[in-house]
Amino acid sequence: MPAVALALGFGMIFPIYMMIISSMRSETTVFAFQLLPVEFRFSNFAEAWSDSGLPRSIANSLFVSVTVTVVAMVFHAMSGYALARLRFPGRRFVFAWMLSTMMVPFSIILLPLYLITKELGMANSYWGLIVPSIFNAYGIFLFRQFYRDFPKELEEAAYMEGLSLAGTFFRIAFPLSVPIIVPLTIGFFLANWNSYLWPLIITQDEKLWVVQQELAHLAGGGYFTPWNIVLAAAVIAAIPTFVLFFIAQRYLVEGIKMSGIK
Amino acid sequence: MTPKRISARTRNEWVTAYGFLLPNLIGLFVFVFVPIVYALYVSLHDWNALNPKAFSGLDNYRKLLHDDQWWSSIRITLTFSVIYVPLLFVLSLLSALLMNALRGRTKGVARTLFLLPFAVTSVTSAVIGMFMLDPRNGVINRLLGLIGIGPQPFLGSTSQAMLSIIGVILWINIGYNMIIFLSAIKEIPRDYYEAAGMDGATGWKSFRFITLPLLRETSTFILIVTTIGSFQALDQILVMTKGGPANAMEVSVLYIFKQGFELLNMGYAASLAFVLFLIIFGLSLVQLKLFSNRN
Numbered sequence: 001m002p003a004v005a006l007a008l009g010f011g012m013i014f015p016i017y018m019m020i021i022s023s024m025r026s027e028t029t030v031f032a033f034q035l036l037p038v039e040f041r042f043s044n045f046a047e048a049w050s051d052s053g054l055p056r057s058i059a060n061s062l063f064v065s066v067t068v069t070v071v072a073m074v075f076h077a078m079s080g081y082a083l084a085r086l087r088f089p090g091r092r093f094v095f096a097w098m099l100s101t102m103m104v105p106f107s108i109i110l111l112p113l114y115l116i117t118k119e120l121g122m123a124n125s126y127w128g129l130i131v132p133s134i135f136n137a138y139g140i141f142l143f144r145q146f147y148r149d150f151p152k153e154l155e156e157a158a159y160m161e162g163l164s165l166a167g168t169f170f171r172i173a174f175p176l177s178v179p180i181i182v183p184l185t186i187g188f189f190l191a192n193w194n195s196y197l198w199p200l201i202i203t204q205d206e207k208l209w210v211v212q213q214e215l216a217h218l219a220g221g222g223y224f225t226p227w228n229i230v231l232a233a234a235v236i237a238a239i240p241t242f243v244l245f246f247i248a249q250r251y252l253v254e255g256i257k258m259s260g261i262k
Numbered sequence: 263m264t265p266k267r268i269s270a271r272t273r274n275e276w277v278t279a280y281g282f283l284l285p286n287l288i289g290l291f292v293f294v295f296v297p298i299v300y301a302l303y304v305s306l307h308d309w310n311a312l313n314p315k316a317f318s319g320l321d322n323y324r325k326l327l328h329d330d331q332w333w334s335s336i337r338i339t340l341t342f343s344v345i346y347v348p349l350l351f352v353l354s355l356l357s358a359l360l361m362n363a364l365r366g367r368t369k370g371v372a373r374t375l376f377l378l379p380f381a382v383t384s385v386t387s388a389v390i391g392m393f394m395l396d397p398r399n400g401v402i403n404r405l406l407g408l409i410g411i412g413p414q415p416f417l418g419s420t421s422q423a424m425l426s427i428i429g430v431i432l433w434i435n436i437g438y439n440m441i442i443f444l445s446a447i448k449e450i451p452r453d454y455y456e457a458a459g460m461d462g463a464t465g466w467k468s469f470r471f472i473t474l475p476l477l478r479e480t481s482t483f484i485l486i487v488t489t490i491g492s493f494q495a496l497d498q499i500l501v502m503t504k505g506g507p508a509n510a511m512e513v514s515v516l517y518i519f520k521q522g523f524e525l526l527n528m529g530y531a532a533s534l535a536f537v538l539f540l541i542i543f544g545l546s547l548v549q550l551k552l553f554s555n556r557n
Contacts, residue, residue, distance in 0.1 A: 002368040005360050009375030015390045015433065016378065018401060022393065031399035075289070078282035087272075088279035098286065101294040107494040107515045108539045111522040111531050112297035112304065120292075135289030165278040194383040196497045201523065212385040216501045219389045227393055234386050245381040249374065253441055260442035260483060 019238075023231035030228040041228070048232035053206060057214035058237065064126065064199075064210060065192035068133045072188055073181055074174075075134065080143025081169050085155070095144070102137045107197065114201050128202040129210070133192060139184060142258055146180040147173065183255030186248055193241060211237045305533035310526045322533035332534060334509070335517040336541075338424075342513060343492040346428050350488055351481070353432065354439035359469075361440065362447050373444075377437035384434065388501035391430035392417065417503055420510035427498050427511065439484055446480035447473065482553040486546050493542050514538050 021037040022030050024044055048054060082088070083095050113132060114123070122128035150173060158168040196212040203209060209217070215237055218230045245252060305322055307315040326332050361373055382390070394401050395416040403413045416426045450473065458468045496515050499505060505512040505520075512520075518538065522531030 001360070001363050002372075005364055005368065005372040006375070008357075008360070009372045012376050012433070012436075013378050015387075015394060016382065018394060019386075019390050031396065033401070033404040035401075075285045079286040082279040082282035086275050086279040086282070088276040091279075094283060094287070098290060101290050103543070104294055104298060105490055105494050105539065105542055107496055108535050108542070109294065109297040109301065110515075111518065111528065111535060112301040113293060114523075115304070115528070116292065116297050116300060131289075132293045135286060135293050137290065140286060165275060166281070169282070190381070194385075196383075196385050197500075200500075212383060212497075215385050215389060219392060219501065230389060231393065234389050238382065238386055241381045241383065245378065249377070252380075253377070256438055256441045257445045260445065260480065 019231050019234055023228060023235045025228050027226055027228055030231075044228055044232040045236060048229045048236060051229070052218060052233060053209060053214050054211070054233055054236060056207065057209045057211045060126075060129075060208060061193055061211040062240070064129045064133070064195075065189050067130050068192050069185055069188040071130075072134045072136065072139055073185060076136070076139035076184075077143050077174055077177060077181070078169070079140045080145075081147050081173055083140070083144045084147035085150070085173075086165065098137045098140055102141075110197070110201065117202060123202055124204050124208065126208070129199055129208065132202075133195070133198065138259075139188070142184060143177070143180060146177065150176075182248070183251045183258060186244060186252050187255045187259070190241060190244065190252075301532045301535055304529050305536050307529045309529040311528050312526070315529070318529065322530045323537070325530065326534055326537060331509075331512075332514075332517060335512050335514040338511065339493060339513045339515075342424060342428065342495065343489060345424070346431065346492045346495075347485065347488050349428070350432055350435060350439060351484060354436050354484070355443050355477075357436055357440040358443035358447055359473075361444050373441075376440055379434045380437040382434050384431075384497035385501055387430050387434045388498040391426065391498070392502055395426050418507055420508055423503055423507060423511050427495075427502055430498055430502070431495060435488075439488070442480060442484060443477065446477050450476050478553060482550065485553060486549050489545060489549060490542055493538070 021035075021039075024037070024041045025032070025039045026041060029039060079098070083091065083098075117123055117128050117132055122131060154172055154176070155168050158172045159165075163171060194212065195210065196216065199208075199210045199213055200216075203213070215230075215234055218233055219225060221230075304315070306317060306319060308318040308321065309315040357376055361369060361376070364372055379387070395403075397403065397413060397415045397418050400416070402416070406412075406414065414422060416422050454472050454476075455468055458464070458472055463471060493513075494515055495513065496519070499511050499513060499516060503511050505516045514534070515538070518531050518534045521527045521534060
């Protein structure tokens with residue numbers, strides 16, 4: 001059984017392996033039927049980096065993904081906290097309404113979302129890339145779950161000390177939310193780094209392209225696609241996600257499990 | 263505490279709560295709720311995004327009934343779904359069972375290997391797919407050659423493009439669903455299996471009568487999420503074939519995309535999106551009924 005599992009596992013990473021070894025070949029040997037890493041043209045990475053829009057698109061992706069993630073964490077934690085811990089009229093309705101937005105498939109509202117975003121003057125700008133990506137009932141839902149099990153005593157003590165409700169959240173509850181913030185941060189970052197369709201629609205200016213657009217563009221050259229350079233670019237673009245995967249696999253797995261909770 | 267103080271605290275709590283909810287309330291309203299209502303509104307108009315909207319009642323909906331290309335896109339979408347969803351379900355479940363049977367270090371290594379493709383973005387998966395499935399020189403054709411199978415056109419063929427793309431999407435999604443299955447399997451109490459074992463139920467029987475029934479909720483969740491996802495799959499299709507060859511991969515979301523963003527038939531595209539939404543919604547309800555209310 002272990003042998004079967006490992007063999008299948010290596011099959012699963014075979015395409016990644018092929019991407020990496022092929023990214024260091026020459027244009028003439030990139031398709032050579034050679035499954036061993038025999039060539040190491042590291043200059044391909046330099047070429048991919050300097051001869052494309054990769055640096056700028058990576059900077060754009062980092063900026064957009066980090067901004068969306070940070071803002072989303074704060075907003076969603078605030079909403080989740082309000083729904084879990086504060087009493088106010090309309091609480092059930094607000095929660096149900098927010099949850100119902102999860103029923104709306106993103107690609108279905110693509111067109112009207114584009115039209116609305118354009119109406120707001122955000123098309124073809126960082127605003128258009130960032131703002132619509134922030135709001136996500138799923139994040140709110142998971143924060144709410146987390147705060148429902150949060151020890152009441154801490155908040156009571158904070159309130160007795162004279163902290164306001166908002167102060168209690170920002171000084172006590174939010175800093176103690178690391179167990180939920182870490183997996184959600186990873187999830188949000190990966191989802192935004194992965195984002196392709198929305199940037200494709202909302203940006204016209206090449207200077208605003210995110211990394212996935214740049215990659216798709218590089219690979220779209222048909223017969224003239226220089227595969228070794230395209231794959232080198234793909235390897236560079238994959239670095240943030242793979243680094244995140246290896247340093248935070250435990251939290252990634254935790255995040256996946258949370259998303260599976262009905 | 264005096265009543266007055268309680269009421270001050272209560273009012274304070276209301277204000278804080280709505281203050282905390284405000285950013286998301288506005289955001290979800292503007293970027294999710296308004297688009298749906300707006301889509302419905304636009305779908306009742308003839309509009310090419312440049313001229314003023316002209317009210318056209320249900321004309322767009324009548325038009326889509328006779329739009330062969332639309333129904334062809336629905337057929338392609340359903341075919342894609344019917345192949346992809348069961349495959350993903352079975353492969354993820356089998357992977358989870360395999361992981362569950364492993365112990366110690368092997369388990370950790372195998373799990374990492376299976377999950378690693380999840381860190382590959384959809385565009386990168388498409389790029390790798392195009393490279394490996396190259397009809398002339400791709401490594402998959404070379405490997406097939408070793409066992410005596412001639413070169414296949416893959417993405418260049420109307421009959422093979424779908425399976426090729428499904429393969430790529432499966433590859434990066436199995437790990438995620440495997441983890442969800444695995445965590446559900448781990449929650450099944452061991453005594454169940456021990457008790458069943460004493461009654462002579464092991465192997466397939468214990469899987470059929472203990473594991474599978476107790477995974478019902480997880481299975482329902484995965485089926486619904488995967489089905490909805492399969493109706494929306496667009497990234498890999500756009501990058502790998504742009505809907506081709508010969509429109510063989512023109513799924514409904516792509517057809518809507520083309521009607522709206524390329525032909526600028528905004529009203530018509532909105533009506534198509536609305537119909538697709540109803541189809542997805544209906545299918546999710548059916549699945550929910552089928553899989554959660556049984557027994």
